[in-house]
Amino acid sequence: MNRALRIASRAWFPVVVAAIIVFLLAPIAVIVAASFTTSNYLSFPPDGLTLKWYAEVLVDPSWGAAVINSLLLAISSSLIASVVAVPAALVLSRRGIRAADLLSSFLMLPIMVPSVLFVLGVLLGYQLLDSPVPVLGLILALAVLIAPYILRTLLAALEELDPALEEAAMSLGASRLRAWVSVVLPNVLGAYAGGLALAFIIAFDELVVPLFLAGPALSTLPVRIYREVAFDVSPQIAAVSALLVVVTVLISTLAARDGSATRILKEQR
Amino acid sequence: MTAPRRPAGPTPDRGSARAAAWLPLLPAFLLYGVQFVLPLLIVAVMAFMTSDGTGVVRPTPTLDNFAKVLGDSYYLSLVGRSLLVALVTAITTAIIGYPIAWALARSRGVWRSLLLVAVMLPLMTSSVIRAFGWMVLFAPGTWFTTLFGGLATETTGLLYTFPGLIIAMTHMLLPMMILSLYGVIEKLEPSYEEAAATLGSGRVGRFLRIVLPLTTGGLVAGMLLVFASAASLFVTPRLIGGPKQRVLATEIYDQTIMLLNWPLASAMAVVLLVLAGLAGGVYSVMMRRVGSTR
Numbered sequence: 001m002n003r004a005l006r007i008a009s010r011a012w013f014p015v016v017v018a019a020i021i022v023f024l025l026a027p028i029a030v031i032v033a034a035s036f037t038t039s040n041y042l043s044f045p046p047d048g049l050t051l052k053w054y055a056e057v058l059v060d061p062s063w064g065a066a067v068i069n070s071l072l073l074a075i076s077s078s079l080i081a082s083v084v085a086v087p088a089a090l091v092l093s094r095r096g097i098r099a100a101d102l103l104s105s106f107l108m109l110p111i112m113v114p115s116v117l118f119v120l121g122v123l124l125g126y127q128l129l130d131s132p133v134p135v136l137g138l139i140l141a142l143a144v145l146i147a148p149y150i151l152r153t154l155l156a157a158l159e160e161l162d163p164a165l166e167e168a169a170m171s172l173g174a175s176r177l178r179a180w181v182s183v184v185l186p187n188v189l190g191a192y193a194g195g196l197a198l199a200f201i202i203a204f205d206e207l208v209v210p211l212f213l214a215g216p217a218l219s220t221l222p223v224r225i226y227r228e229v230a231f232d233v234s235p236q237i238a239a240v241s242a243l244l245v246v247v248t249v250l251i252s253t254l255a256a257r258d259g260s261a262t263r264i265l266k267e268q269r
Numbered sequence: 270m271t272a273p274r275r276p277a278g279p280t281p282d283r284g285s286a287r288a289a290a291w292l293p294l295l296p297a298f299l300l301y302g303v304q305f306v307l308p309l310l311i312v313a314v315m316a317f318m319t320s321d322g323t324g325v326v327r328p329t330p331t332l333d334n335f336a337k338v339l340g341d342s343y344y345l346s347l348v349g350r351s352l353l354v355a356l357v358t359a360i361t362t363a364i365i366g367y368p369i370a371w372a373l374a375r376s377r378g379v380w381r382s383l384l385l386v387a388v389m390l391p392l393m394t395s396s397v398i399r400a401f402g403w404m405v406l407f408a409p410g411t412w413f414t415t416l417f418g419g420l421a422t423e424t425t426g427l428l429y430t431f432p433g434l435i436i437a438m439t440h441m442l443l444p445m446m447i448l449s450l451y452g453v454i455e456k457l458e459p460s461y462e463e464a465a466a467t468l469g470s471g472r473v474g475r476f477l478r479i480v481l482p483l484t485t486g487g488l489v490a491g492m493l494l495v496f497a498s499a500a501s502l503f504v505t506p507r508l509i510g511g512p513k514q515r516v517l518a519t520e521i522y523d524q525t526i527m528l529l530n531w532p533l534a535s536a537m538a539v540v541l542l543v544l545a546g547l548a549g550g551v552y553s554v555m556m557r558r559v560g561s562t563r
Binding site: 013016017020021023024025026027028029030031034042080083084085087088090091092103105106107109110112113114115116117118119120121122123124125127128137140141143144147201205207208211212222225226229230233237238241244245248249251 | 290291293294296297300301303304305307308309310311312315365368369372383384387388390391393394395396397398399400401402403404405406413440443444472497500501503504507508518521522525526531534535538541542545546549552553
């Protein structure tokens with residue numbers, strides 16, 4: 001009796017943790033499993049196994065177009081976010097800049113401010129100009145949304161870097177620019193890659209920004225999935241979603257290889 | 270021999286060097302100015318304009334939009350639900366997130382890898398797909414819905430119900446809470462707990478007297494972050510809450526895109542910002558205080 005109690009008191013914690021792991025993975029696992037169903041409606045557990053939904057998705061050119069739209073938007077907005085965030089991080093990480101804390105808090109704001117808010121503002125701004133939102137407007141809005149993630153990862157890595165490295169380079173005659181390019185940047189490249197991967201995934205997955213700003217002609221993958229799901233859930237959408245999950249897993253494992261996952265864990269605070 | 274210190278004051282040629290040092294911030298200021306600050310100002314001004322039917326705005330200043338959002342019982346119920354969902358989600362993510370964060374910080378080997386995958390996979394998966402997964406699980410008759418028997422309805426299962434919305438929102442924001450807690454628990458020396466254990470303290474006592482008090486900062490910070498994000502989340506309330514569980518974020522979309530009442534949408538957006546901003550403001554004040562004591 002006493003022993004049974006002791007075992008129970010030791011076992012409850014792993015059981016709780018296992019239950020939460022199931023909770024975390026359940027909705028994703030369900031989508032992947034349901035995408036193999038042979039029935040014409042979504043069912044879990046699936047009725048039999050087939051790959052026909054994947055075949056349907058892969059030959060449908062409209063899905064391919066949505067993927068390409070999403071990719072192009074994510075790539076261009078990540079590039080712009082980098083152009084903005086990398087120089088800003090280099091300046092703000094330097095000791096002795098009085099307003100640095102205030103400025104970094106300001107540049108982090110897009111994470112805290114509800115995205116519905118500034119996206120509504122962007123839309124209204126173009127309405128005032130009596131113009132539809134151009135694709136560039138959409139890209140820039142995505143760039144604002146993801147720049148804080150690159151900035152945060154880089155700032156954290158730069159603060160860990162020994163300032164003596166940069167000083168040594170400059171005392172040996174390198175200009176500040178040269179010291180940054182050939183000494184500081186190579187040392188934080190891993191952190192930058194981690195931040196960039198996170199920013200890319202967020203831009204690729206973003207729903208609200210393209211939902212407000214992109215016209216019906218420009219459909220991104222999340223918008224397309226959202227519109228289909230809101231209308232009717234089908235095994236075809238499950239197949240698309242499962243493919244997207246697999247790609248996301250691949251990107252995050254690639255980014256995690258040099259320990260960026262642990263770094264992201266630490267910097268999310 | 271020590272060299273004499275240079276005077277600290279700025280000399281003329283250092284002034285221009287200082288200006289050049291700010292130059293790398295120019296792209297950031299440009300982008301944020303045009304795509305962030307200006308849009309927020311437009312929303313702030315638009316919230317005080319008069320709406321003349323769908324898509325027509327008259328530049329007459331008025332407080333009517335705010336009176337409607339905070340006075341009309343329908344819009345007030347949306348504000349109330351947004352607040353309630355954010356509050357309940359902050360609490361549920363704290364309760365469910367704590368064991369996982371603790372396990373993540375203390376486990377090694379296979380368990381740790383499994384936990385990392387369980388936390389990172391939802392974090393990296395599109396919120397639309399996660400909501401979609403819950404739509405499938407919440408259908409009437411699935412094992413998950415039967416688990417919550419009494420809370421589900423006969424026609425839609427857990428879909429379009431408040432408990433269903435909370436479950437899906439908790440799932441959406443749990444990784445954020447876990448990462449916030451992981452940061453503080455990982456820094457906690459295991460030797461504190463070991464010392465308490467050798468002094469005869471049980472698991473529960475160790476948690477309540479040692480671990481919890483020392484990680485309250487991360488817990489509150491995580492809850493504030495979750496609160497702010499939950500108040501403004503769009504996808505989950507839209508797909509899981511549906512027409513029965515409307516919140517501010519979904520109504521802003523409808524008013525903007527479908528009904529074209531931009532002043533009213535802007536006023537709701539400002540109210541949403543105040544809700545999320547309260548949590549964000551408390552968060553940044555707390556972070557500064559934590560930072561200064563370190």
